[in-house]
Amino acid sequence: xxxxxxxxxxxxxxxGLPWHVSDDDHARQVDLTAMKRRATGLLAMSAGVxxxxxxxxxxxxxxLYVRATAEAAMVGGIADWFAVTALFRHPLxxxxxxxxxxxxxxxxxxxxxxxxxxxxFLSRDVVSARLSALRPGERTARWLCRPENSALVAxxxxxxxxxxxxxxxxxDVQQILERSLASWIGSVRVAxxxxxxxxxxxxxxRHQDLLDVALRAAARFVTQNEELIRERIRNESPWWIPExxxxxIHEKIVRGIATTLQQISxxxxxxxxxxxxxxxxELIDRLQASAELGERLEKLKAELVxxxxxxxxxxxxxxxLKGRLxxxxxxxxxxxxxxxxxxxxxxxxxxxxxPALLAKIETWLxxxxxxxxxxxxxxxxxxxxxxxxxxxxxxxSQKIELQVGxxxxxxxxxxxxxxxxxxxxxxVLSSFL
Numbered sequence: 308x309x310x311x312x313x314x315x316x317x318x319x320x321x322x323g324l325p326w327h328v329s330d331d332d333h334a335r336q337v338d339l340t341a342m343k344r345r346a347t348g349l350l351a352m353s354a355g356v357x358x359x360x361x362x363x364x365x366x367x368x369x370x371l372y373v374r375a376t377a378e379a380a381m382v383g384g385i386a387d388w389f390a391v392t393a394l395f396r397h398p399l400x401x402x403x404x405x406x407x408x409x410x411x412x413x414x415x416x417x418x419x420x421x422x423x424x425x426x427x428f429l430s431r432d433v434v435s436a437r438l439s440a441l442r443p444g445e446r447t448a449r450w451l452c453r454p455e456n457s458a459l460v461a462x463x464x465x466x467x468x469x470x471x472x473x474x475x476x477x478x479d480v481q482q483i484l485e486r487s488l489a490s491w492i493g494s495v496r497v498a499x500x501x502x503x504x505x506x507x508x509x510x511x512x513r514h515q516d517l518l519d520v521a522l523r524a525a526a527r528f529v530t531q532n533e534e535l536i537r538e539r540i541r542n543e544s545p546w547w548i549p550e551x552x553x554x555x556i557h558e559k560i561v562r563g564i565a566t567t568l569q570q571i572s573x574x575x576x577x578x579x580x581x582x583x584x585x586x587x588x589e590l591i592d593r594l595q596a597s598a599e600l601g602e603r604l605e606k607l608k609a610e611l612v613x614x615x616x617x618x619x620x621x622x623x624x625x626x627x628l629k630g631r632l633x634x635x636x637x638x639x640x641x642x643x644x645x646x647x648x649x650x651x652x653x654x655x656x657x658x659x660x661x662p663a664l665l666a667k668i669e670t671w672l673x674x675x676x677x678x679x680x681x682x683x684x685x686x687x688x689x690x691x692x693x694x695x696x697x698x699x700x701x702x703x704s705q706k707i708e709l710q711v712g713x714x715x716x717x718x719x720x721x722x723x724x725x726x727x728x729x730x731x732x733x734x735v736l737s738s739f740l
Contacts, residue, residue, distance in 0.1 A: 335709040342716035349723050350384035353377045375734035376727045383726020387719045394715070395704045409707055410700040417695025421688035429684040431677055438676060444658070444668040451655035454648070461648040480625050497608050498601035502594030505587065514587050515580065519572060526568045533561055 360374035392398045393406040409416065427433070451457050508514040529536070537557045571577045593600050658665050695703070708715075 332706075332709055335713070339709060339712045339716070342713045346384070346388070346716045346719035346723070349720055350381065350388065353380035353384060353723055353727065357381055372731060372734050376731040379730020379733070380723045380727030383729070384719060384723035386726075387722030391712075391715045391718055395708045395712075407704075409704045413698065413700050413703055414692075414696045417698075418692045420695065421691035424691060425684050425688040429680050429687060431681065434677060434680050435673065438673045442669060444672050445665060448655040448658045448665070451651050452659065454652065457648045457651040457655070460651060464647065475629075477625065477629070480629075484625055496601065497604040498594045498597070501604070502591050505591045505594070509588065509591070515575075515584070518580065518583055522568050522572050526565060529561060529564050529568075533557075536561060 354377070357374055357377035357380075360370040360377060364370040364374055389398050393403070394408050396410070397403060397406045451460070505514070508517065537554075571579050574580070658668060
């Protein structure tokens with residue numbers, strides 16, 4: 308009966324994929340051949356005993372028990388030989404129904420194997436329990452804490468960077484950066500963003516801290532440039548004003564500026580601070596609400612973007628970044644790869660020392676793995692099923708026989724021995740009835 312089609316597209320031609328023959332396969336083949344010889348030899352011996360006992364049982368009646376034992380042993384041995392052989396091929400090459408089971412049912416076996424893996428190995432409960440027991444976050448952190456391990460990771464990272472960086476053309480990357488930068492700048496409205504940034508500074512009066520920084524900078528400027536101020540006063544004063552008066556003017560100016568700056572710094576309610584606070588908040592409101600100011604800033608932004616220096620910014624960024632990364636990858640940079648190694652070790656140690664952070668990382672890893680498992684467990688089942696369906700039937704049967712055939716030969720040996728015992732028991736029982 309034909310299976311219903313679920314896709315109008317034609318199925319691609321199936322190609323039998325050969326198995327890779329390894330050294331283990333050769334060893335297993337030797338063991339399998341030896342076990343087959345033992346099982347066949349035992350069956351042949353039973354047949355020989357049966358033949359001799361049949362010829363001589365008239366002269367020696369006690370050979371009747373030997374013949375019954377050998378006959379039953381032959382039956383058991385032949386039956387188990389047929390059963391074992393029927394798993395992998397047609398016995399004696401005859402197309403007997405329900406033989407060569409593995410080659411004939413290969414696709415069904417692959418589907419069942421995929422479903423078994425999906426339901427028993429990739430279920431949420433199994434994976435979650437295993438992850439909880441493994442604690443991958445903690446184990447990874449402890450592994451990275453060891454200098455030799457973090458150094459190994461750093462070396463691999465460094466070696467992996469050099470190749471791709473050399474392959475990339477500078478012109479292509481620069482064009483991508485330039486387009487991305489221009490697109491990002493063009494999509495951002497300057498006024499609202501600037502207003503939000505300034506608003507953040509008002510939290511906790513951090514904008515007053517900025518004023519304090521400016522006041523200290525102004526005080527240092529005045530102190531460091533007293534001679535410049537004195538010279539400027541002397542040059543601007545009329546020639547007839549005595550030098551002592553110029554010195555007094557200089558002293559009063561410098562002292563007045565210093566006193567004013569100190570008063571503003573020490574008095575949180577100074578009028579200049581109040582006016583500064585009002586102007587700061589007014590600017591924030593204008594940035595958020597004033598369409599005129601917003602348009603002016605947008606025009607200024609457009610003019611800046613068109614400047615050659617801004618267009619060359621992306622090129623300089625890429626050149627500097629590429630040079631830095633190449634020096635890091637080649638071990639020529641002063642902080643490579645030792646800094647990366649120390650950084651990883653430090654992060655790992657910090658994670659281990661913070662149980663709350665470690666618990667969050669474990670939870671995150673578990674959620675990420677479980678999400679991937681739930682999303683792709685069906686894909687794994689299909690992958691296994693499809694892969695098995697592409698295997699060559701004969702090679703698949705041979706490979707499975709190499710894996711389990713040696714143990715199956717014990718079935719033949721046991722069948723021959725058990726059959727002989729049962730035959731002897733039946734013959735003894737029939738003699739007393």
